[in-house]
Amino acid sequence: MNFRAAGIFRATAMEASKLVLRRAFARSASSAKRRVVILGANGGIGQPLSLLMKLSPLVSDLGLYDIVGTPGVAADVSHVNSRAQVAGFAGEENLGKCLKDADLVIIPAGVPRKPGMDRDDLFNVNAGIVQTLCTAVAKNCPKALVNIISNPVNSTVPIAAEVFKKSGTYDPNRLFGVTTLDVVRARTFLASAKKLNPSEVDLPVIGGHAGATILPLFSQASPKVSLSTKELDALTKRTQDGGTEVVKAKAGKGSATLSMAYAGALFAEACLKGLNGVNNVIECTYVESSVVPGLSFFSSKVRLGKEGVDEILELGSLSDYEQKGLEAMKDELKKSIEKGRKFVQSGGGGGGGKKKKK
Numbered sequence: 621m622n623f624r625a626a627g628i629f630r631a632t633a634m635e636a637s638k639l640v641l642r643r644a645f646a647r648s649a650s651s652a653k654r655r656v657v658i659l660g661a662n663g664g665i666g667q668p669l670s671l672l673m674k675l676s677p678l679v680s681d682l683g684l685y686d687i688v689g690t691p692g693v694a695a696d697v698s699h700v701n702s703r704a705q706v707a708g709f710a711g712e713e714n715l716g717k718c719l720k721d722a723d724l725v726i727i728p729a730g731v732p733r734k735p736g737m738d739r740d741d742l743f744n745v746n747a748g749i750v751q752t753l754c755t756a757v758a759k760n761c762p763k764a765l766v767n768i769i770s771n772p773v774n775s776t777v778p779i780a781a782e783v784f785k786k787s788g789t790y791d792p793n794r795l796f797g798v799t800t801l802d803v804v805r806a807r808t809f810l811a812s813a814k815k816l817n818p819s820e821v822d823l824p825v826i827g828g829h830a831g832a833t834i835l836p837l838f839s840q841a842s843p844k845v846s847l848s849t850k851e852l853d854a855l856t857k858r859t860q861d862g863g864t865e866v867v868k869a870k871a872g873k874g875s876a877t878l879s880m881a882y883a884g885a886l887f888a889e890a891c892l893k894g895l896n897g898v899n900n901v902i903e904c905t906y907v908e909s910s911v912v913p914g915l916s917f918f919s920s921k922v923r924l925g926k927e928g929v930d931e932i933l934e935l936g937s938l939s940d941y942e943q944k945g946l947e948a949m950k951d952e953l954k955k956s957i958e959k960g961r962k963f964v965q966s967g968g969g970g971g972g973g974k975k976k977k978k
């Protein structure tokens with residue numbers, strides 16, 4: 621073998637061994653034992669989300685809880701021939717059992733909007749539900765990562781934080797508001813406007829998860845796009861009103877469930893990859909944050925790791941349009957955070973939610 625051939629052989633052997641190592645790591649990361657629990661598993665989001673988590677190779681145990689109907693959902697989903705073992709738990713007396721040993725708890729429990737309502741109109745019912753469920757999380761699986769889907773997310777995440785503080789278990793790195801649907805929508809709408817492949821488009825969406833607090837950063841989109849002010853305005857508004865678009869189309873039968881289950885599964889898998897030690901897992905999510913002074917919770921790009929939040933990334937440069945959007949959301953977001961905090965600090969509601977017949 622001449623020197624050149626020997627060099628190529630060495631380089632090829634090194635690449636091959638790196639590939640073997642990467643594959644072995646990916647195998648061990650996906651074969652790690654991970655228990656995922658869904659609270660509200662019988663709902664419009666809960667059912668398809670249960671199916672998607674059952675299909676995930678990252679999940680070894682799936683616990684499904686709701687106040688009613690979960691044995692049926694669990695029996696149904698359990699017949700899918702994938703790795704996760706499924707068990708259903710119904711009724712408050714079984715909540716603790718369901719949560720035991722959870723690595724990740726996903727909470728889509730609570731009432732959805734009807735046409736004409738804001739997300740904040742759900743506060744009175746959902747605040748108590750989230751408080752009750754997080755109290756049980758603190759007691760039964762205080763180290764689990766918690767993904768909050770229940771609206772109004774801008775307030776329910778601060779509610780969860782206060783509940784965990786009260787019980788002495790709060791770790792800001794383990795609590796997340798799920799804002800992935802805003803990112804999913806912004807990608808889809810931009811791809812459709814610019815005739816791009818939706819699965820190849822990415823951009824951050826920052827702020828919170830309600831109206832003007834949802835701020836897509838089209839200036840940071842990949843691939844780079846050039847948008848007229850009219851296009852930018854239309855895309856921003858459509859992303860901010862995406863939830864309302866679905867609520868109107870469903871005409872009284874609830875809000876986004878299927879796209880939300882997809883977005884919830886994407887975010888849950890990102891959390892599991894982080895826990896499993898996969899490098900550079902980055903998602904936008906609403907967490908305790910100091911990236912924007914005065915807003916103690918904020919959604920922006922976060923690197924996920926073995927303990928939850930590994931690093932909250934800088935916002936990067938914003939266009940003048942986006943800077944104005946950021947200023948415009950501040951008052952509303954601040955009030956929603958305070959409302960959530962005060963709910964728990966002043967004694968909360970303690971509501972468990974009404975039983976729903978299915």
Ligand SMILES: NC(=O)c1ccc[n+]([C@@H]2O[C@H](COP(=O)([O-])OP(=O)(O)OC[C@H]3O[C@@H](n4cnc5c(N)ncnc54)[C@H](O)[C@@H]3O)[C@@H](O)[C@H]2O)c1
Nearest residue numbers: 660662663664665687729730731732769770771880972973
């Ligand atoms: N974060 C987001 O992007 C996003 C997107 C869509 C919907 N949502 C919110 O998700 C929530 C659920 O929406 P949905 O369409 O699935 O509603 P749904 O009414 O279809 O389902 C909610 C489920 O929660 C259950 N539930 C009520 N109280 C409970 C309790 N104490 N413990 C356990 N389960 C309980 C109900 O029995 C029901 O099965 C709503 O608040 C909605 O606004 C958030």
Ligand SMILES: O=C(O)C[C@H](O)C(=O)O
Nearest residue numbers: 733771862863864875876
């Ligand atoms: O709009 C809603 O009420 C549900 C959810 O927050 C959404 O964005 O679809």
